[in-house]
Amino acid sequence: MSSLRDRARELDAADPLAALRVEFIGSEDVVAYLDGNSLGRPLHASKQRLASFVSEAWGARLIRGWDERWMDAPTETGDRLARVALGAARGQTLVADSTSVLLYKLLRAGLAARPGREVLVMDSGNFPTDRFLAGAVAAERGLELRVIEPAPRAGVSVADVAGALDERVALVLLSHVDFRSAQIAELAQITALAHSAGALVLWDLSHSVGVMPIGLDAACVDLAVGCTYKYLNGGPGSPAFLYVAAALQDRLQQPIAGWMGAADPFEMGPGYAPASGIRRFASGTPPIVGMLALRDMLALIERAGIDQIRAKSVALTEFAVECGDALLQPFGVELASPRDAAVRGGHVMLEHDAFRELTPILWARGVIPDFRPPRGLRIGLSPLSTSFAELHAGISAVAELLPGRG
Numbered sequence: 001m002s003s004l005r006d007r008a009r010e011l012d013a014a015d016p017l018a019a020l021r022v023e024f025i026g027s028e029d030v031v032a033y034l035d036g037n038s039l040g041r042p043l044h045a046s047k048q049r050l051a052s053f054v055s056e057a058w059g060a061r062l063i064r065g066w067d068e069r070w071m072d073a074p075t076e077t078g079d080r081l082a083r084v085a086l087g088a089a090r091g092q093t094l095v096a097d098s099t100s101v102l103l104y105k106l107l108r109a110g111l112a113a114r115p116g117r118e119v120l121v122m123d124s125g126n127f128p129t130d131r132f133l134a135g136a137v138a139a140e141r142g143l144e145l146r147v148i149e150p151a152p153r154a155g156v157s158v159a160d161v162a163g164a165l166d167e168r169v170a171l172v173l174l175s176h177v178d179f180r181s182a183q184i185a186e187l188a189q190i191t192a193l194a195h196s197a198g199a200l201v202l203w204d205l206s207h208s209v210g211v212m213p214i215g216l217d218a219a220c221v222d223l224a225v226g227c228t229y230k231y232l233n234g235g236p237g238s239p240a241f242l243y244v245a246a247a248l249q250d251r252l253q254q255p256i257a258g259w260m261g262a263a264d265p266f267e268m269g270p271g272y273a274p275a276s277g278i279r280r281f282a283s284g285t286p287p288i289v290g291m292l293a294l295r296d297m298l299a300l301i302e303r304a305g306i307d308q309i310r311a312k313s314v315a316l317t318e319f320a321v322e323c324g325d326a327l328l329q330p331f332g333v334e335l336a337s338p339r340d341a342a343v344r345g346g347h348v349m350l351e352h353d354a355f356r357e358l359t360p361i362l363w364a365r366g367v368i369p370d371f372r373p374p375r376g377l378r379i380g381l382s383p384l385s386t387s388f389a390e391l392h393a394g395i396s397a398v399a400e401l402l403p404g405r406g
């Protein structure tokens with residue numbers, strides 16, 4: 001299918017962000033990295049920053065580094081993330097812990113802010129850690145868990161949420177972009193709907209942050225969390241972030257009352273009094289080393305512009321669908337993501353019974369998508385590090401391995 005290969009070349013030539021690919025460290029054995037939505041590639045800048053951090057910041061400043069810079073890193077980095085990728089004003093975003101831990105903190109804090117209401121709403125299609133934590137917190141607090149069953153190969157709709165709301169609901173937990181189908185939830189509409197029923201919404205932005213604009217302030221979002229090692233290229237296990245709307249902060253109390261969230265951590269006083277503002281959502285010593293690569297990616301996202309990143313993301317997923325239709329559909333592969341790019345996030349899910357067996361063979365050949373049970377092949381397309389030619393090579397490799405070819 002050389003016409004598609006030519007199209008890929010044309011799309012790369014016309015891509016205004018193509019020049020930024022050289023900012024990323026390449027890997028020689030990789031033909032197509034289609035998993036940058038699970039673990040983003042490192043930047044050359046991060047290699048230098050990590051090395052100089054060890055020798056200059058940590059090695060030379062030692063404990064003085066805390067006073068000089070590190071204490072403010074969680075809020076400074078949070079503010080930058082808010083400006084570049086969240087559509088949020090300063091003072092509402094904190095980098096800390098893992099997404100799982102932050103989900104626990106904000107589930108507990110949000111539920112406690114709606115006393116007398118005893119229902120927590122979630123959906124059966126959400127990422128496992130979100131579902132497990134919602135179940136655990138509901139059990140711990142003696143609350144009812146109400147589970148939305150979204151349509152297969154889609155995500156939670158406005159109507160789904162409307163059907164789950166009533167005056168007993170305290171909080172709704174949802175993902176902005178479905179980790180399987182990539183469907184984008186109606187963040188603003190669903191938030192407004194929940195508010196009209198008196199409930200709060202906690203949004204998980206793990207699969208949308210860094211790949212599309214998100215207007216948290218404009219949508220009057222209450223609470224949000226997300227990963228930084230996916231489209232924010234923070235590196236394996238880099239810390240997560242949380243967002244709490246300014247108006248809510250001092251009314252919320254989070255359950256992991258560690259010294260770093262206290263009003264004056266170095267007073268070493270007898271009792272816990274929470275800091276005012278976003279710092280009260282911190283618990284322990286912040287992960288400074290873990291934030292270094294994230295800062296480099298935030299700088300690159302700012303340089304590229306989040307709207308331009310979304311435009312390339314749409315072009316990539318459109319081309320993935322086009323290649324899938326031409327090269328894979330004849331062998332029984334089905335598209336399990338929306339065809340309408342307006343409601344599709346940064347990845348494309350394909351389904352076929354052979355994918356479980358094919359994935360290790362693809363990995364051995366340097367083609368690296370993700371397998372998602374029971375039969376999904378997830379094509380993740382990190383816009384700044386992925387080329388159209390790479391995507392075409394990856395889909396072609398899948399096509400070559402499908403049974404029934406000939």
Ligand SMILES: *Cc1c(COP(=O)(O)O)cnc(C)c1O
Pocket residue numbers: 098099100101127129130175179204206207227240
């Ligand atoms: C990736 C992801 C997580 C990961 O949570 P960790 O605590 O970092 O392991 C959580 N929620 C969603 C929706 C994700 O996509």
